Amino acid sequence: MTLNRRSFLGTGLALGAALSAPRAIGQAKPRVVIVGGGAGGATAARYIAKDSQGAIDVILIEPTRTYYTCFFSNLYIGGFRELNSIAHNYGGLASEYGVNVVHDWVIGVDRDAKTVSTAAGHSLAYDRLIVAPGIDFVDGAVPGWSTAAQNKMPHSWKAGSQTQLLKAQIEAMPEGGTFCMVAPPNPYRCPPGPYERISMVAHVLKERNPTAKILVADPKPKFSKMALFQEGWERHYTGMVEWLGPDFGGGNVSVDPDAMTVDIDGSVEKVDVCNVIPAQKAGHIAQVAGLTDASGFCPIVPATMQSRMDENIHVLGDATIAGDMPKSGFSANSQAKVAAMAVRAALTGSRAFPAKFSNTCWSLIDTDDGVKVGASYQATEEKIAKVDGFISQTGEDAALRKATYEESLGWYAGITADMFG
Amino acid sequence: MRESFILALVLTLGGVGQGVAEETAQAIGDPEAGADVWILCSGCHQIGPDAEIGIGPPLSGIFGRRMASVEGFPYSRSMMRMGRDGLIWSLETLDAYIENPRVLVSGTRMGFEGLEDPTERADLLAFLREFSDKPSNIPEAAPTALAALPTLSDETLAIVGDAAYGEYLASECTTCHQRDGSDRGIPSITLWPEENFVLAMHAYKQKLRPHPVMQMMASRLSDEEIAALAAYFATLGR
Numbered sequence: 001m002t003l004n005r006r007s008f009l010g011t012g013l014a015l016g017a018a019l020s021a022p023r024a025i026g027q028a029k030p031r032v033v034i035v036g037g038g039a040g041g042a043t044a045a046r047y048i049a050k051d052s053q054g055a056i057d058v059i060l061i062e063p064t065r066t067y068y069t070c071f072f073s074n075l076y077i078g079g080f081r082e083l084n085s086i087a088h089n090y091g092g093l094a095s096e097y098g099v100n101v102v103h104d105w106v107i108g109v110d111r112d113a114k115t116v117s118t119a120a121g122h123s124l125a126y127d128r129l130i131v132a133p134g135i136d137f138v139d140g141a142v143p144g145w146s147t148a149a150q151n152k153m154p155h156s157w158k159a160g161s162q163t164q165l166l167k168a169q170i171e172a173m174p175e176g177g178t179f180c181m182v183a184p185p186n187p188y189r190c191p192p193g194p195y196e197r198i199s200m201v202a203h204v205l206k207e208r209n210p211t212a213k214i215l216v217a218d219p220k221p222k223f224s225k226m227a228l229f230q231e232g233w234e235r236h237y238t239g240m241v242e243w244l245g246p247d248f249g250g251g252n253v254s255v256d257p258d259a260m261t262v263d264i265d266g267s268v269e270k271v272d273v274c275n276v277i278p279a280q281k282a283g284h285i286a287q288v289a290g291l292t293d294a295s296g297f298c299p300i301v302p303a304t305m306q307s308r309m310d311e312n313i314h315v316l317g318d319a320t321i322a323g324d325m326p327k328s329g330f331s332a333n334s335q336a337k338v339a340a341m342a343v344r345a346a347l348t349g350s351r352a353f354p355a356k357f358s359n360t361c362w363s364l365i366d367t368d369d370g371v372k373v374g375a376s377y378q379a380t381e382e383k384i385a386k387v388d389g390f391i392s393q394t395g396e397d398a399a400l401r402k403a404t405y406e407e408s409l410g411w412y413a414g415i416t417a418d419m420f421g
Numbered sequence: 422m423r424e425s426f427i428l429a430l431v432l433t434l435g436g437v438g439q440g441v442a443e444e445t446a447q448a449i450g451d452p453e454a455g456a457d458v459w460i461l462c463s464g465c466h467q468i469g470p471d472a473e474i475g476i477g478p479p480l481s482g483i484f485g486r487r488m489a490s491v492e493g494f495p496y497s498r499s500m501m502r503m504g505r506d507g508l509i510w511s512l513e514t515l516d517a518y519i520e521n522p523r524v525l526v527s528g529t530r531m532g533f534e535g536l537e538d539p540t541e542r543a544d545l546l547a548f549l550r551e552f553s554d555k556p557s558n559i560p561e562a563a564p565t566a567l568a569a570l571p572t573l574s575d576e577t578l579a580i581v582g583d584a585a586y587g588e589y590l591a592s593e594c595t596t597c598h599q600r601d602g603s604d605r606g607i608p609s610i611t612l613w614p615e616e617n618f619v620l621a622m623h624a625y626k627q628k629l630r631p632h633p634v635m636q637m638m639a640s641r642l643s644d645e646e647i648a649a650l651a652a653y654f655a656t657l658g659r
Contacts, residue, residue, distance in 0.1 A: 186558040224559045303445075324556035324565055354569075361560060373561045378446035378569055385446045385566030386556040 029057045030347040033116055033126040035106045035285060037062030037090060039069075040132035040316030040332035042419040047340035049097040055348050059100045059124060061116070065089060068159035070190065071329040072412055075364060077156075077167045078200030086159065092421035109289035111310050128343045131291060131298070131307075132316040132332065133283025134158070135189050138296065141279035142182055143254035152257035153274040156197075157189060169273045170204055176211040177272035180262050182253050183218040184277045187297070189318045189327045191224040192373065194277060196363040199229065202237040203366055215271070216243045217264050219251030224326075225363060225373055231394045232365035282319035289313070297321045302379035303355045304342035305335050314339040323383030324375070331359045333415055355379045362408035368398070370405030446566040447629075448547065449512065450540070455548025458541050461533075468552050477531065483510050484553035484563035488526075499528030511563060513628075515549070516542055571623035578619065580648040587653025590646055593638065600657065611657050618651035 032048055034041045037060050045060040052058075067088045075081040093099040105119040115125050137155065139146070145153060156166040170179060179201055183194045198216060205212040214237075223229075233241045244250040249265020255276060256262075262269050281287070281296030291298045291307050298315040299308040302323060307313040316339055317332030325331045338355045345352035360374030375389030392404060459468070465476035472479035478491040489496040489504030496504070503526055508514060518525045519542050521535040536542050554562035594610065602611035610618065624630040625639035626647075642650070 186555075191558055191560060220558075222554065222559065224561060322557065326557055326560045359560065375556060375560055375564075376568075378566065380445045380448060380566055385448075386562075386564045387446050387566055387568035388564060389556070389561060391561040 029055065030127040031057040031059065031125065032128045032130060032343055032347070033124055034058065034060045034130040034132065035116065036132035036134060036283065036317075037064075037067060037101075038132060038134055038317065038332065039071075039329035039415070039419060040318075040336045041130065042067075042090070042093065043333045043336035044130050044132065044314075044316060044340050044343075045093055045099045046097055046419065046421055047337055048343055049093070049099050051340065051350070052344055052348060054098065056344065057100070058098070059102060059126075060090065060093065061102045061104055061106050061118065061124075062090065063103060063105050064160075065103055066160075068163065069329065069412075069416065070157070070159045070193075071415075073156070073159035073163045074193065074197045074200045076163060077170065077197065078203045078364065080200075080364065080367075083164065088416055088420050090420065096421050106285050107288070109285070109313075111289065111313070114312060127312070127347055129313045130316060130339060130343070131286055131289060131313060131319065132336070133285045133319050135280040135282065135318045135327070136284050138279040138281050141184075142276050144257065145182075145255050145276045145278060149255075149257035152260070153255060153276045155277055156275060157184075157193075157277050157280075166273070166275060170201055171208065173205070173209055173212055173272045175209055176213075177209070178213045178215060178269065179205070179273045180215045180217065180269065180271040180275070182255065182262070182274070182276045182278075183216055183220070183223075183250070185219045185251075185279050187327060188277070188280045190361070191326045191328075192229075192361050192363045194218075195223060195225065195229040196365075197275070198241060199232060199237075199363070199365045202233065202240050205240065206237055212240070214241045215262075215269065216241065217250040217253045217262065218243060218245050219253075221245050221247070224361070225371055225391070227394050228371045228392055229363075229365065232369060232371075236366040236369070280318075282315075286315065286319045291315055291319075293321075295321060302381070302384045303338075305339040306342070314343065323377070323380075324386035325357060325359055325377055325384050326361065328359055328361055329415065330361065330411075331357070333418060334358050355384075357384055360411070362404065362411065364405060364408070368402040368405055370401055370403075370408055371396075372404055372408070446569050448566055449550055450543030450545070450547035452544070452547040452551055454541075455544035455546070458536070458545040459548055461536070462545075465531075468549070472552075480549055481552045482554065483515070484512075484550060485561075486510050488514075495530075497526070497528045497530045499526045500530075512546060512550075512567075515546055519545065568627070568629055571620060571627045571629055573620065573623055577623070577644050578616065580644055582615065582648035582650070582652025583645070584649065584652040584656060586646070587649035587651070590642075590650055591653050594650065594654075610654050613651070613654055615648075615651040615655045618654060619647055622647045622650070 034045050045058050048056055049058045069086045072081055072086050076083055076086055090101040094101045106116050107119050108117040115123050117123050154162045154166045156162040181194060181198060198214060202214055244264060252265045254263045255274060260271055262271050262274060282292050282298050286292050286298050291309050293299050298320050300315050300320050301308060305314045305316060307315050316335045318327040334357045341352050344350040357377040360372055362370055362372045364370050371392035373391040375386050377384045378387050466480050467473055467475050468480045472481045474494050478494040487504050488508045488510060489500040519536050522529045522531050522533055550565055556562045597607045598610045602609040622639050625635040628636050
């Protein structure tokens with residue numbers, strides 16, 4: 001046997017991997033199955049396929065053939081993007097990177113046998129499983145609201161048809177009508193998202209329906225970029241937005257989708273559009289697979305994104321309890337690269353470097369008025385900890401805000417290329 | 422901290438580390454131990470969801486709060502001035518204030534001598550941090566840990582040091598660190614590889630390494646000056 005550099009570098013870990021993670025019987029190559037093709041799952045699929053150069057068999061299971069990014073879906077509502085500009089498909093992952101893209105639902109995970117089962121009746125074996133299902137809504141979180149009522153009161157917190165519906169409803173509002181948002185409690189996908197949405201709705205109404213009102217019922221006393229949004233609402237949409245925090249009953253809300261009324265702390269309001277964003281939990285399959293804890297989300301090992309429940313499973317993105325990281329597409333993309341590295345190291349003995357995580361959330365308040373918040377994170381044994389960060393300041397000049405918005409356009413192009421190739 | 426830093430250095434320098442490397446951020450302190458230290462504060466300050474103004478202002482949400490900004494509390498004029506100047510309570514400002522209140526705010530009304538022990542202060546800060554905003558919900562909320570490595574841009578690392586300038590600057594270092602590399606209570610820095618030197622000095626400058634004298638020395642050095650010192654010590658005596 002001749003020693004080459006690769007086998008020398010790889011030996012130690014490959015042995016370890018062979019002992020701790022025996023390959024599924026009868027498979028030529030180690031196989032990774034990825035559940036969910038969003039910012040976490042698609043990124044992980046691309047990075048594992050790209051960097052293993054064919055040494056790992058990558059299967060991505062995602063129900064939709066066209067994926068609409070949640071990030072920038074508010075900009076579509078505001079008229080700043082076309083719907084097709086936030087639509088992506090998986091053709092590049094299949095053709096350029098050799099990812100086996102299966103359009104199906106995973107309905108079960110057998111952790112002992114290391115197989116997943118799908119709605120179409122297939123069973124797929126894995127050496128490592130990556131679970132990136134995003135969020136689902138907590139039943140009964142907003143009394144009166146259910147999935148059956150989501151056309152009358154859309155959530156639009158998973159992008160696509162719901163986003164189109166909400167935009168159409170806003171544009172059809174009667175003159176001087178009322179748009180109401182029932183904002184979610186922590187933790188939820190995209191902390192500044194509800195308030196960027198309010199900004200985008202206000203932008204549309206200011207143009208089309210300037211006497212309309214926006215009412216926000218919020219269970220939280222404080223939210224991300226609060227001072228920036230409030231300054232922007234006052235400057236661009238003076239008098240249009242009424243935000244009711246918990247001190248004004250914003251946390252005591254029920255809805256009647258048939259009557260189109262919202263009860264805020266006993267005071268019943270008739271509204272024309274009602275955007276209900278319910279409390280959230282990890283995507284259902286994470287619970288089915290036994291990866292969630294009492295919080296409804298999935299505890300993970302920070303350095304590798306492995307599930308605390310099963311070392312052969314990694315969980316990514318909004319479904320996780322990611323310490324200090326917010327639930328965002330940027331976070332999921334960042335976590336996916338850490339997990340991809342850990343998976344390749346475990347299955348092929350490739351090198352792994354210390355986990356580094358980062359996040360930035362841009363929000364658009366009005367035309368060319370962009371703001372951002374971001375941070376870097378490092379793994380401790382207990383959690384992913386925030387170690388540094390930055391945020392846009394109130395009172396920034398127009399040129400800086402425009403530059404911030406333009407930066408977000410660059411980021412969108414970058415992250416979607418990073419996900420889908 | 423020291424161990425993880427050294428390991429990180431090895432990795433940065435391209436050591437043949439295999440597997441998932443252990444590089445962890447450093448915890449602020451031990452919040453449980455901090456709960457014991459809190460007894461020194463709890464006579465005057467309240468903390469928790471229902472905390473109100475007592476003899477002192479409530480400390481829930483203190484991280485990221487502008488100084489002197491709890492409505493209805495009669496702050497000293499000194500503290501009000503700090504608030505007007507826009508000073509924010511952070512790990513750094515709180516640590517300085519708790520260590521010796523009058524050093525940070527000369528006319529403060531807080532009747533507290535100060536807490537000399539850095540570990541007790543760190544534990545107390547870790548305890549206090551648990552009652553402020555979580556970055557997972559509010560991404561701009563204050564950090565909850567200290568970074569393990571200085572974050573240096575490629576540009577900073579690429580600076581070519583001017584060894585002659587380094588020799589001049591080094592006179593301050595060699596008061597303690599012996600030129601001949603002898604190691605008597607003060608570690609040798611002679612013939613240190615340049616990149617190690619640069620990383621270590623930036624770690625002091627960013628207060629990631631704990632030694633107060635070195636933090637002070639490094640805080641006054643520009644990126645170019647650090648590179649110059651590194652260039653000088655790397656070749657000393659050759």
